[in-house]
Amino acid sequence: MKLSQRGEYALRALLVLGMNHGSGVVRIRDIAQQQNIPRRFLEQILNDLKSAGFVLSKRGVAGGYRLQRGPNEISLADIIRHLEGPLAPVGCVSVNYYQRCSCPDEGKCAIRSVMQEVRDAIVGVLEGVSVAHLCDRVRDLQGPLENPLDYII
Amino acid sequence: MKLSQRGEYALRALLVLGMNHGSGVVRIRDIAQQQNIPRRFLEQILNDLKSAGFVLSKRGVAGGYRLQRGPNEISLADIIRHLEGPLAPVGCVSVNYYQRCSCPDEGKCAIRSVMQEVRDAIVGVLEGVSVAHLCDRVRDLQGPLENPLDYII
DNA sequence: TAGAATCTCGACCTATTTAGTCAAGTATCG
DNA sequence: CGATACTTGACTAAATAGGTCGAGATTCTA
Numbered sequence: 632m633k634l635s636q637r638g639e640y641a642l643r644a645l646l647v648l649g650m651n652h653g654s655g656v657v658r659i660r661d662i663a664q665q666q667n668i669p670r671r672f673l674e675q676i677l678n679d680l681k682s683a684g685f686v687l688s689k690r691g692v693a694g695g696y697r698l699q700r701g702p703n704e705i706s707l708a709d710i711i712r713h714l715e716g717p718l719a720p721v722g723c724v725s726v727n728y729y730q731r732c733s734c735p736d737e738g739k740c741a742i743r744s745v746m747q748e749v750r751d752a753i754v755g756v757l758e759g760v761s762v763a764h765l766c767d768r769v770r771d772l773q774g775p776l777e778n779p780l781d782y783i784i
Numbered sequence: 785m786k787l788s789q790r791g792e793y794a795l796r797a798l799l800v801l802g803m804n805h806g807s808g809v810v811r812i813r814d815i816a817q818q819q820n821i822p823r824r825f826l827e828q829i830l831n832d833l834k835s836a837g838f839v840l841s842k843r844g845v846a847g848g849y850r851l852q853r854g855p856n857e858i859s860l861a862d863i864i865r866h867l868e869g870p871l872a873p874v875g876c877v878s879v880n881y882y883q884r885c886s887c888p889d890e891g892k893c894a895i896r897s898v899m900q901e902v903r904d905a906i907v908g909v910l911e912g913v914s915v916a917h918l919c920d921r922v923r924d925l926q927g928p929l930e931n932p933l934d935y936i937i
Numbered sequence: 938t939a940g941a942a943t944c945t946c947g948a949c950c951t952a953t954t955t956a957g958t959c960a961a962g963t964a965t966c967g
Numbered sequence: 968c969g970a971t972a973c974t975t976g977a978c979t980a981a982a983t984a985g986g987t988c989g990a991g992a993t994t995c996t997a
Contacts, residue, residue, distance in 0.1 A: 632786065634873045635955065637956070639895070642895050646894065658973095659973075667886055669956085669957065669958085671957070671959075672957055674973075675957085688973060689965085689973080690971095690972060690973045690974085691964055691972060692965060692971045693971085694964085694971075694972045694973055695972075695973085720785050720787045721792065736936055739936055740936070740937070741799065741918045742792070742796065742799065744925070745860065745909070745913050746787070749785070749906055749909045752905035752908065753905060756901045756902045756905050765894045768894035768898075769892075772891070772893075783889055783893070784894070788983090788984065789984075789985065789986095790985070822985085824987055825985070828946095828986085830944090834944095834945095842943085842993095843945080843994055844992095844995055845943065845994060846994080847942075847995090
């Protein structure tokens, strides 16, 4: 699992939305400025997150984005799977994006058995962390601040 | 960490060499045929593994490749790091290929702290498995065979 | 010692992915 | 109405992936 720039931006944006959950929508522009993400690129990313059902948008003057589900219902595994595809290092051990490989017998493939362990290790971490957990970590690391937009993400 | 085709070929080739360790060299052609790897591509890969110090070669009629060090001295982490670069999902948590990211304070970055855990999980598995371990797994999975080249890898 | 077998080295190629940019359109608020 | 924001789809440049190829250098063996 390698996190692309796009993926990192998406996580940061979702984390901002998580920190602001319950207080209306946040504008693309604000996220982009605060997180130093190219605005046009972020538009594209948020749009993608919207069609995937992670966020909702509101158009017009007081428009912006917010999380569609509660922050505790969105795991990093879900997000990254949507953005980057398989979490597994090879397709033949991926549960959600399985792809047969060329070896004659998967059950007897030693490399596969190791990659299986790697996959389980990765998934074990990422399934266990939700956006809400991330928000908790932010507050733990930085202490409670007045304005949610002031948090460094 | 995503394993490319090239990386998978390299692992398979090294595993073949591991299974044949102690009994001279193995020709590129044999590995390529047996593992169904494009020969020219495998040449390139083995050459790379040679300059990285994983294998030795012998030229001429009875030429071929063998492992440079003992199979128990080569960890998958070493191999994959050489082939694919960082094991970590993002540069800012990589020990061997560290790269600063754009966030203002790494110590307070929640995403980074999760990615750190992911990295540790991946490295934990891959540091613990050597080529010798892989060979053991092959034998465990397939039972002992006469000819090392008959093992399915 | 010629010739066949084998590795060696670097250049080359094509398709896909990554990281963006941009213009024109649509909805919403005051 | 008009300003503000999201929406949609097309477009682009650079890097990476997955190979291929030709010509050269070694080594064995007859």
